[in-house]
Amino acid sequence: MKLDNATVLRLAEHLENCELQARDTLKITDDHPDMDWDDAYAIQDAIKARKLGRGHKVAGLKAGLTSHAKMKQMGVDTPCFGFVADAHAVPDGGEIKVSELIHPKVEPEICFVTKRALRGPGCHIGAVLAATDFVMPGIEVIDSRYRDFKFDLKSVIADNTSAARFAVGGRVRSVGEVDLRTLGVVLEVNGEIKSLGAGAAVLGHPAAAVAMLANHLGSRGEEIPAGTLILSGGITEAVAVKAGDNVALRIQGLGSVSLRFI
Numbered sequence: 001m002k003l004d005n006a007t008v009l010r011l012a013e014h015l016e017n018c019e020l021q022a023r024d025t026l027k028i029t030d031d032h033p034d035m036d037w038d039d040a041y042a043i044q045d046a047i048k049a050r051k052l053g054r055g056h057k058v059a060g061l062k063a064g065l066t067s068h069a070k071m072k073q074m075g076v077d078t079p080c081f082g083f084v085a086d087a088h089a090v091p092d093g094g095e096i097k098v099s100e101l102i103h104p105k106v107e108p109e110i111c112f113v114t115k116r117a118l119r120g121p122g123c124h125i126g127a128v129l130a131a132t133d134f135v136m137p138g139i140e141v142i143d144s145r146y147r148d149f150k151f152d153l154k155s156v157i158a159d160n161t162s163a164a165r166f167a168v169g170g171r172v173r174s175v176g177e178v179d180l181r182t183l184g185v186v187l188e189v190n191g192e193i194k195s196l197g198a199g200a201a202v203l204g205h206p207a208a209a210v211a212m213l214a215n216h217l218g219s220r221g222e223e224i225p226a227g228t229l230i231l232s233g234g235i236t237e238a239v240a241v242k243a244g245d246n247v248a249l250r251i252q253g254l255g256s257v258s259l260r261f262i
């Protein structure tokens, strides 16, 4: 670690206040160019501790930047990991107030719910599929706290990977019922198709993103507990949304989930 504890806590407070007050900031590596990966995750952990300290719960885990479309869009070459909180959860078909966000974008994701714990190192797709209770469609709303989404990977990790809102819904399926690589995904805004893809866009197989998350947590002495919701990452590039937009995600065999931005 390159940052002292007081700096980690101060940056966590700053970034979480930006989230809660819907105001943007410059990327934190501008002032802390030497911060390392441990610093970045320590700031994210401190944001989590702040939320838990106010009585919130972790609602799930997320892998971000897991498709080449997303990596290319954001100019990075490695996935990252974060969490979603109960306050981020929106019911299927629910409303999101744009005034509570900075510059929201939506991402189509395949979500996993585990029935057994997963712990790296050595976690692989087979272990993930064996430990998965079911999969379902999810829309993740990302809202980087960094001005104009201009950041680097360490700044993004510290900012809890831009987590802002999410909705899951549709049909739950066991992984034996579907081939997650070839599932077609359609994201519509106001009835117009905005992006298309297939599950394999996420690291060749969305379960690979979950395995990578388990291995990342394993390197920190943590695991994915049984019963965890995991957002495996955007299958296409993220799509900017504004007040008045109706967003619908359809995933072949998994039904649909929708959100309204007001």
Ligand code: 0L1
Pocket (backbone or CB within 6 Å): 062, 063, 064, 065, 066, 070, 074, 107, 140, 142, 143, 144, 149, 156, 161, 162, 233, 234, 238
């Ligand atoms: O969930 C994601 O893929 C978001 C990762 C963070 C980068 C971004 O804000 O696009």
Ligand code: MG
Pocket (backbone or CB within 6 Å): 062, 063, 064, 065, 107, 109, 140, 142, 231, 233, 234
């Ligand atoms: Mg995402």
